[in-house]
Amino acid sequence: MYLYNTLTGKKEEFAPLRDNTVRAYVCGMTVQDSPHVGHMRVFTVFDALFRFFKALGWEVRAVQNFTDIDDKIITRAREEGIDWRFLADRYEMEYREVARRMNFLPLMHPRATQHIQEIVEMIEAIIERGYAYESGGNVWFSVRKFAEDYGYGKLARMSLDEMLAGARVEPDPTKRDPLDFALWKAHKEGEPYWYSPWGKGRPGWHIECSAMSSKHLGLPLDIHGGGRDLIFPHHEDEIAQTEAATGQTFARFWMHVGLLTFRGEKMSKSLKNYFVAREILxxxxxxxxxxxxxxxxxxxxxxxxxxxxxxxxxxxxxxxxxxxxxxxxxxxxxxxxxxxxxxxxxxxxxxxxxxxxxxxxxxxxxxxxxxxxxxxxxLGFRLSEEEEDDTLQRLVKLREEARREKNYDLADRIRDILKMVGVELMDVPGGTKVRKVR
RNA sequence: GGUGGCGUAGCCAAGCGGUCUAAGGCGGCGGUUUGCAAAACCGCUAUUCCGGGGUUCGAAUCCCCGCGCCACCUCCA
The missing domain is CATH 1.20.120 (Four Helix Bundle (Hemerythrin (Met), subunit A))
Incomplete structure (x- = not known):
C-alpha cells in the first residue's frame, strides 16, 4: 500500500507500525454549524480508506474528534441567545445522524471539553520543557524556541520569515513574539471557563487534537489526516505541541484531502457557497x-x-x-x-x-x-434501494390500469410526475419496473 | 508579495516518458426494442492533452518561457 505523505512530499509504502493495527486520527468538525458536503468529503474518504485497510487485513483504530469549545461557538451561541453547550450538542447530533445515514464506520468521537484535564497536563509538560510561558493568564507557545530545537514549518514547508511576511498579527500585548500561538486563553467576562494552574480560562485551538490523539491512540500515530486547509496552522501547531510536550514523533503519515469547490472556489462558511449534507440526503x-x-x-x-x-x-x-x-x-x-x-x-x-x-x-x-x-x-456502498413505499405502489397500480384501458395520457402523466421526484418507471414484459434514481 | 498546486472531450475526471490515434461517469447522436418512453444492449462522440519553444529514438507525461485559474500564508474539512 502506497500513500502520499504531506510531510515528505512523496508517496511512501505504508503499513501500520505495531500490532497490525492502523492508528489514525482524523480532524473532525468544530461543531458550530451544520456539516456541509465539503466536510463529508473528508470523512467519506477516510471511511472508505479505513474499510480498505480492513480488507487488506489490518485492524483500524480511528479517532475523529469534535471540537466543542471555540470562539465561533461562543459567538454563535451568544447571537442565538442559547447556551454554547446546547449549540455544540445540536450540531454534534446532526453530524452523527448524517454519519449514520452515510454508513460511516463507527469511530471514537472524543470531545475537547471532556479532555480539559489532559489538555492542562500537556500544557504543563510543554512549559516544563521550556517551550511555552504563562503571561497574564494566557499560555503561549514559543515558536522560535521550538523552531531552534525541532524545526517549525516542516509540514507546511514555510520558513518563519514567510509566516511573518504575510501574517496579520493578532495584537496581544502578553505575547513575547508575534509568531507565538495560544495554548490556553485567559478567561473573559461572559465566556465559559475551566480552572487551571494559570487561573480561569479555556484551551486554545490546536491543543485539543494533540491531547486527544496522544491519549486515545498513543504515539506515534500511523496516520493523521484532515482537510488540506488544516495544514497550516492547525496541523503544524499540533506537531509542535506534541513534540514539545513529549519529544516524540507525532505522526508518521500526514494525509490531506483536497477541497470541494463550487464554481471554482473553495466551499466555505465565509463565502456562503456551501451545501448542507442533511439537505442533500x-x-x-x-x-x-x-x-x-x-x-x-x-x-x-x-x-x-x-x-x-x-x-x-x-x-x-x-x-x-x-x-x-x-x-x-x-x-x-x-x-x-x-x-x-x-x-x-x-x-x-x-x-x-x-x-x-x-x-x-x-x-x-x-x-x-x-x-x-x-x-x-x-468501499461502504449499500447498493440497496430504500424500503417500499405505499403511495408509490398505488400510483404504479393506477398507471397499470390506465395502460390496460389504453388511457395513455394518464399513464404518461403519472410516469412524468414520478420522474420529477427521481422515480423511473420502465414497462418490461410482465409488469412495470420501479427504479429510484437519486 | 511569498509558498504550494492545477489547466485533458459539452460537463466531471483518471492517466504523469513507449501498451495513449488518451480510462471511466454524465450528456449528446444513430440503431435494436417500446403504445410512446425508459432501461438494457450495439455503434459513434479529444489524431489530441492552455499557448510557444526545448530535451529524447519517443512527451499529455521531463525542462524553459508565456497566459489563465485555485489554495495556503487569517477562522475554515
Whole structure:
C-alpha cells in the first residue's frame, strides 16, 4: 500500500507500525454549524480508506474528534441567545445522524471539553520543557524556541520569515513574539471557563487534537489526516505541541484531502457557497453522495454542483441494476479484483478503481459482477434501494390500469410526475419496473 | 508579495516518458426494442492533452518561457 505523505512530499509504502493495527486520527468538525458536503468529503474518504485497510487485513483504530469549545461557538451561541453547550450538542447530533445515514464506520468521537484535564497536563509538560510561558493568564507557545530545537514549518514547508511576511498579527500585548500561538486563553467576562494552574480560562485551538490523539491512540500515530486547509496552522501547531510536550514523533503519515469547490472556489462558511449534507440526503441516496465524493482522487480539488448529484445517481443506479441479479455464492474474478485493489493500493486511487469497475460492466460475467459487488460494498456502498413505499405502489397500480384501458395520457402523466421526484418507471414484459434514481 | 498546486472531450475526471490515434461517469447522436418512453444492449462522440519553444529514438507525461485559474500564508474539512 502506497500513500502520499504531506510531510515528505512523496508517496511512501505504508503499513501500520505495531500490532497490525492502523492508528489514525482524523480532524473532525468544530461543531458550530451544520456539516456541509465539503466536510463529508473528508470523512467519506477516510471511511472508505479505513474499510480498505480492513480488507487488506489490518485492524483500524480511528479517532475523529469534535471540537466543542471555540470562539465561533461562543459567538454563535451568544447571537442565538442559547447556551454554547446546547449549540455544540445540536450540531454534534446532526453530524452523527448524517454519519449514520452515510454508513460511516463507527469511530471514537472524543470531545475537547471532556479532555480539559489532559489538555492542562500537556500544557504543563510543554512549559516544563521550556517551550511555552504563562503571561497574564494566557499560555503561549514559543515558536522560535521550538523552531531552534525541532524545526517549525516542516509540514507546511514555510520558513518563519514567510509566516511573518504575510501574517496579520493578532495584537496581544502578553505575547513575547508575534509568531507565538495560544495554548490556553485567559478567561473573559461572559465566556465559559475551566480552572487551571494559570487561573480561569479555556484551551486554545490546536491543543485539543494533540491531547486527544496522544491519549486515545498513543504515539506515534500511523496516520493523521484532515482537510488540506488544516495544514497550516492547525496541523503544524499540533506537531509542535506534541513534540514539545513529549519529544516524540507525532505522526508518521500526514494525509490531506483536497477541497470541494463550487464554481471554482473553495466551499466555505465565509463565502456562503456551501451545501448542507442533511439537505442533500433528503433528496439523494448516501450511495450517490459517496460515489460523487470518491469520483476524484482524494488529494485533488473536486468541483461540486447540485446537478452533479443527478449524474452520479444515474451512474449508481446503472451499477446497482447491473449487479442486482447476481447470485451471492460463487467464484470471483480474481484478476479484476487484483486490478481494482492495485489502483486503491496506489495512494487510494478511487477514480481509477471506478473506471475499472464500470469497464467490467461492458462484458459482464457472474464472477466479475460478484467482484464488483464485493468491492463496492467494501468501499461502504449499500447498493440497496430504500424500503417500499405505499403511495408509490398505488400510483404504479393506477398507471397499470390506465395502460390496460389504453388511457395513455394518464399513464404518461403519472410516469412524468414520478420522474420529477427521481422515480423511473420502465414497462418490461410482465409488469412495470420501479427504479429510484437519486 | 511569498509558498504550494492545477489547466485533458459539452460537463466531471483518471492517466504523469513507449501498451495513449488518451480510462471511466454524465450528456449528446444513430440503431435494436417500446403504445410512446425508459432501461438494457450495439455503434459513434479529444489524431489530441492552455499557448510557444526545448530535451529524447519517443512527451499529455521531463525542462524553459508565456497566459489563465485555485489554495495556503487569517477562522475554515
Amino acid at each position: 433528503e433528496d439523494y441516496s448516501p450511495d450517490t453522495l459517496r460515489h460523487l465524493l470518491l469520483s476524484a482522487h482524494y488529494r485533488s480539488d473536486l468541483e461540486f454542483y447540485p446537478e452533479k448529484l443527478d449524474e452520479h445517481a444515474r451512474a449508481v443506479a446503472r451499477l446497482r441494476d447491473a449487479i442486482a441479479g447476481v447470485e451471492e455464492d460463487g467464484e470471483e474474478d480474481e484478476g479484476l479484483k487484483e486490478e481494482i485493489y492495485g489502483a486503491l493500493k496506489d495512494d487510494f486511487n478511487t477514480p481509477e478503481a471506478f473506471g475499472l469497475i464500470f469497464s467490467a460492466l461492458d462484458n459482464p460475467t457472474p464472477a466479475k459482477l460478484r467482484t464488483v459487488k464485493g468491492v463496492m460494498e467494501m
